[in-house]
Structure formats: structure tokens, C-alpha cells
Amino acid sequence: MPQTHTTRTQVERENRMLLALQVAGCTAIAIIWSMEWWNGDLSPWDRWAYPALMVIQGGCAALLTWWPHRAEWARVMAVLALKGYLVIALNQALFASPFQPYQLVTTLFWLPLGYGTAFVFLNLRAALLSSAALYLATYGTVLWNLTWGEPPPWPDYVRPMMSNLAIAQIVYVIVLLAISQLKASYTRSQATVEVMRQMAATDPLTGLLNRRAMADHLAANHALVLRGTQPMSVILLDADHFKHINDRRGHATGDRVLMKLSSLLRSQLRTSDRLARWGGEEFLVMVPATGLEASCELAERIRRAVATADWEPGLGVTISLGVAECRSHDTVDSLMARVDRALYAAKSAGRDRVCAEESDEPAEALSPSASSG
Numbered sequence: 001m002p003q004t005h006t007t008r009t010q011v012e013r014e015n016r017m018l019l020a021l022q023v024a025g026c027t028a029i030a031i032i033w034s035m036e037w038w039n040g041d042l043s044p045w046d047r048w049a050y051p052a053l054m055v056i057q058g059g060c061a062a063l064l065t066w067w068p069h070r071a072e073w074a075r076v077m078a079v080l081a082l083k084g085y086l087v088i089a090l091n092q093a094l095f096a097s098p099f100q101p102y103q104l105v106t107t108l109f110w111l112p113l114g115y116g117t118a119f120v121f122l123n124l125r126a127a128l129l130s131s132a133a134l135y136l137a138t139y140g141t142v143l144w145n146l147t148w149g150e151p152p153p154w155p156d157y158v159r160p161m162m163s164n165l166a167i168a169q170i171v172y173v174i175v176l177l178a179i180s181q182l183k184a185s186y187t188r189s190q191a192t193v194e195v196m197r198q199m200a201a202t203d204p205l206t207g208l209l210n211r212r213a214m215a216d217h218l219a220a221n222h223a224l225v226l227r228g229t230q231p232m233s234v235i236l237l238d239a240d241h242f243k244h245i246n247d248r249r250g251h252a253t254g255d256r257v258l259m260k261l262s263s264l265l266r267s268q269l270r271t272s273d274r275l276a277r278w279g280g281e282e283f284l285v286m287v288p289a290t291g292l293e294a295s296c297e298l299a300e301r302i303r304r305a306v307a308t309a310d311w312e313p314g315l316g317v318t319i320s321l322g323v324a325e326c327r328s329h330d331t332v333d334s335l336m337a338r339v340d341r342a343l344y345a346a347k348s349a350g351r352d353r354v355c356a357e358e359s360d361e362p363a364e365a366l367s368p369s370a371s372s373g
């Protein structure tokens, strides 16, 4: 499903981002740790909390690298570790005696990161819940202490600063919420675009490429042929007397035949080959990196597979096939004109056979039936 593919790509991108953040986080903590230790500002709490955070981040990085199927754990662990650290560090700074302004301010620097990472790496519900918990655990304790507890001996600027920050963090969460909504709608439109892109390239009855999509593949491979990078052949095939099947057995049977035909064709091809429904009961196979002779052999294999398939009782289905190889002077149109002539030759020669293009090089009908027909 395209939507699943889009979502998976996005998850992989987020995991890579999380891994980069873990590495950056570990580096940042190591630098801050050494700077504070050097300046004598390292608090007793940070002496242990910094290495603990680094170990947790290293664990998340290991999970993301070696057990990507456990990436969800790494996301939750990384976000909770950061939030837990911020809550304890902030409360320590505010309520430790003596009051520690340096630790308070340096912790507040990082507080927005606690909210931001949650909205990036968790789903919306988890991000909101964990942000509410972070908010309550930081400002709730301040409010509780100021309202009911023993007023801490803070300098005058701390109370207004904390009130200001309490409001700023609410605004911060609202902005993050808006961004995550935009992100969700962007992801949804990406998925819709992907579905529409698929629909524009697919034949609804058989699920094969349609003519427009095949034309793009032909143009791309034709360019490679012109550069001399690799050969390319095409096989144009058409169900024989298909009108009779429709007329005698009804349109629904005709549709079933086309569907079975497409899966039979698919089963005979390599993944590098391209198969399209070229028109009503006409299919086109693009065979990259393959010359005329090998493509004729493939066409013959396909013919035989169809002729000997287990069709509905009384319904013998055969196909005629034309094969052409792209030459250096060919345009896509001239190549298609030649393969069309080859198909016409197969039809004229009695159907249920393979005919190679007419060319200056030796190329002849390969089917056993063709040689007799």
C-alpha cells in the first residue's frame, strides 16, 4: 500500500533523526559536563545525572542501530529520560538549599527541548500527556510551594520569572500542537498524492502499468540504449479472437481472461522487465538488457504458458506476439511501429505464434507453429 510505504519511510527518517540527536546529545552533555567540572560549577546531582543520561542515550542509539524493530522503545526512553532529568534538575535547583540560580537558569535553557522532542518522536496523545506531566512536575511543585508550603528563600526575580515561564511553556506547547497538526495533514496529503500517482500509472482491471506509465519507462530505457549502455527489446502481444470470447461468453468472462492473462504474463517475467496493458486486449513487455534473440525465446515461453494454461472449460485462449529490439537510430515511435508490424505478421500468419521484427539482421519467427504457418 502506498500509504504504508509513505508512513514507513517517514518512520525511518524520524529514527535516523533520533539517532543523530542521541549522538549530538551525548556530545553536548560530555562538553557541558567537562566545562562545568573545569569551572567548578558541576552540581552533585549533575555529577551522576549527566553520565546516566549519556548511558541512556547510548542505549537508545544502540537500539536504533541494531534493533530497529525496537525503535519505539528508544523513542519513549529518550523522551522520558530527558523529561525526567529536567524535572529533577529544575526542582533541585529551586528547592535545594542554598538556592542555585546557575543550575536553575541552565536547566531552563533545555526545558523547551523536553516538549519539542515529545512532539517529534511520540504520537500526539503521548506527546500531550507527557508534556502535561512535565509541566505539572515543574510548575506544579512551584505553585504548590508558593500557595501552601513554606515560601522558599528565593531572590525577588524568581517568582515573576517562573510565572512568565509557566505561561511561555503553555504557548510553546500550543505552537508545537499546531506544528504537529500541520505535519499530520502534510503526511496525509503525501499519502493521497502517492495513491493518486499509483492510480494514474495503473490499469484498474489488471493492476498492471498503464500505457502512460509504460511510455515513461520506454523513454527512460530508450535513453540508455542511445547512450550505448544496454540493449532493450519489446514484446507486443494480443489475445487471439478476443471479440469471440466476449461475444460468446460475455464481457465478465472477457475481463476474467484479461486478469488471468496478466498474472500468467507476470509469472514469466523477471523483476527488471516491465509489463503494461497497452490497450484493450493488448499487452506490452519491455525487456531491458536483452537482445532480440533472447527476447524471442522469452516471447515463445510466454506463448506456450498461455496456450497450455488451465482456462475455463471450453475456453481456449491463445496469444500472438511481435518482438523488436531497439536500434541506435530508433525513436520510441519507430520501435513501436516495428513491433506492431511484427505482431501484425504473427496475426496474419495464423495467430498463436511469435514473430520477430523484420530487419536487416536475420530474425525469423520462432514458434514451432510459426514455422509451419
Ligand SMILES: Nc1nc2c(ncn2[C@@H]2O[C@H](COP(=O)(O)OP(=O)(O)OP(=O)(O)O)[C@@H](O)[C@H]2O)c(=O)[nH]1
Residues within 6 Å of the ligand: 205, 238, 239, 240, 241, 242, 243, 244, 246, 250, 251, 252, 253, 254, 255, 258, 279, 280, 281, 347, 351
Ligand atoms: N471484456 C473486455 N473486453 C475488452 C476490453 N477491452 C477491449 N475489449 C474487447 O476486445 C475485443 C478486441 O477485438 P478485436 O480488436 O476485433 O480483436 P480480436 O477479436 O482479438 O481479434 P484478433 O486480435 O485479430 O485475434 C473487442 O471486442 C473489445 O471490446 C476489456 O477491458 N474487457
